[in-house]
Amino acid sequence: MKPITFEAWLAAHPYLESVGRFCREVEAAAEGITARASVPDWEDYEADFSSGVPLLKSLGAEVDLDAAGRAVADLVRSVAPRAPGGDAALADLPADGAAASRIVDWLLGEDTLAPAAPGLLRYLGWTAVAAYLSPVVGPYAAWRDEEKWLRAHCPTCGSLPAMAQLVGADPGRMRFLVCGCCGTRWQYSRTGCPFCESDAHRLASLAVEGEAGLRIDSCELCKGYLKTYDGGGDEAVLLADWTSLHLDVLALDRGLKRLAASLYDLEALLRGSPQR
Secondary structure (H helix, E strand, O other): OOOOHHHHHHHHHHHHHHHHHHHHHHHHHHOOOOOOOOOOOOHHHHHHHHHHOOOOOOOOOOOOOOHHHHHHHHHHHOOOOHHHOOHHHHHHOOOHHOOOHHHHHHHHOOOOOOOOOOOHHHHHHHHHHHHHHHHHHHHHHOOOHHHHHOOOOOOOOOOOOEEEEOOOOOOOEEEEEEEEOOOOOEEEEEOOOOOOOOOOEEEEEEHHHHHHHOEEEOOOOOEEEEEEEOOOHHHHHHHHHHHHHHHHHHHOOOEEOOOOOOOHHHHHHHHHHOOO
16 A cells, blocks of 8 residues: 555545644744754663653753753744734743743643743644654664553653554554654553553444544543554654544544643634534
8 A cells, every 4th residue: 555645634634734734834844943952861861761750851861951942932933923823922932042941841831931822832832842852762762661661651751642553463562652742652551541541441442434544542431532543654644643633523522531732722623623
């Protein structure tokens, strides 16, 4: 089978056209960010990793959050003037350039900002942070022992997963969780719920016809759900979160809960989706 392209996916899902075009524009702009993180000294981070401290929250890793914050500010200034609510997002940037780390601290869940346009700032912010961290992603994945993490939160930023992917074949099939914020993928129990840690007997799957291996896995106990890609080769498209926003609408319509953070306005999708 030919790989799925973004263009083909949008042609088959025209209701994603506007969000898809904007996301692609932002991603292209993020490629122009010149600041890039340095690979940490993993020995300095090892103790925090073993304790479950995500990379961006570790003092030992010493990731430069000021530089990451400046990367966010650069992307906001580049894209916001052409985006709805962009003026508010520009006004949300800290006036003091030396305090740029406050933007990343806010993305990580701290009350360092009170933005007027939190949705746009969160989306642009995480896109910029993911680009800034790009030189670290490969070395971090190669260094860490996935069997020693196996936690529900992202090993890079600490967010709960937005998606999952099943890889390999039985009996050694594995499940990887996917962060909807920084894009990190990490191994997790194949059948457990990452939100309430219920056992396999409380999980259910909903196949979605014609969606290239995408399905909705939900927990009968907490009603949290994960969009899951059961396959391989099309990760760039099918694990991009925005490409399956219609599955979020379907899940929410069925009374399930998105317990992971979303960088998109799901309420607007619920109001305007053709699937309602």
